[in-house]
Amino acid sequence: MRSYAIGDIHGHLSLLLGAHDLIARDQAQHGAAPVIHVGDLVDRGPDSRGVIEHLMQGQARGEDWVVLKGNHDRMFSLYLTAFDAHDEGLRRDLSWLHPRLGGVxxxxSYGVASPGDRPLLPVFHDALAAVPQAHRDWLAARPTSHQRGEVTFVHAGIRPGIPLAKQTETDLVWIREPFLSDPRDHGSLIVHGHTALDVATHYGNRVNIDSSAAYGGPLTAVVIEGREVFELTAQGRKPLRPAHPHLP
Incomplete structure (x- = not known):
């Protein structure tokens, strides 16, 4: 069973288009299969609106695309419900408009003027006017996991030892520990992003495909055959194998 996956996009539409091109080339050779985007569509990059529009339009025309919710997508959705709303996964001393988060x-990208330099309430009202309701509805409706064959796709990871159906949304979009250091097999291969690395990395029981597009790195696209993982490059498939199986 074949699946494709794309890591954390963070507002980089040009990188997303490039990843879709790599997938299209591979599909032309091997056949069509679903493309799972592991979340964090928005924040930090220059064109979050363009990313959302591209993904919405693709799904509307029938592309076999699954788009999961990341913690940044949830923070954006939550912000649009109340200017002082706070995501339970975020430190209390930070807000979505803090420079570290990328909400500004x-x-x-939606045309809100100086969102980091004006009083919060006027910025909030401008955001409500600028972000189309269709975008808000679509973002809020994003699923938090996708199971396909021997692979489970999530944004951040899972809480080890808890069945997927009983995982909390906050864990699926925010967790790091104890997931990252857990060496156990989780029953299926976990493909995720959220924790930025220099390169996509296979740990045996999980594969982290967040290669730091948010910080100037590339956007990773992979193809998964059963539990075998290949990174897609301009030269074709590159096997992504665990150097140290089941170790973080």
Whole structure:
């Protein structure tokens, strides 16, 4: 069973288009299969609006695309419900508009003027006027996991030892520990992003495909055959194998 997956996009539409091109080339040779985007569509990059529009339009025309919810997508959705709303996964001393989070760049992509330099309430009202209701509804409706064959796709990871059906949304979009250091097999291969690395890395029981597009790195696209993982490059498939199986 074949699946494709794309890591954390973070507002980089040009990188997303490039990843879709790599997948299209591989599909032309091997056949069509679903493409799972593991979330964090928005924040930090220059064109979060363009990313959302591209993904919405693709799904509307029938592309076999699954788009999962990341913690940044949830923070954006939550912000649009109340200017002082706070995601339970985020430190209490931070807000979505803090420079570290990238919400300012997301609002700028929708045409909101100076969202990081004006009083919060006027910025919030401008955001409500600028972000189409269709975008808000679509973002809020994103699923938090996708199971396909021997692979489970999530944004951040899972809480080890808990069945997928009983995982909390907050864990699926925010967790790091104890997931990252857990060496056990989780019953299926977990493909995720959220924790930025220099390169996509296979740990045996999980594969992290967040290669730091948010910070100037590339956007990773992979193809998974059963539990075998290949990174897609301009030269074709590159096997992604665990150097140290089941170790973080």
């Amino acid at each position: 760049q997301t609002l700028q």
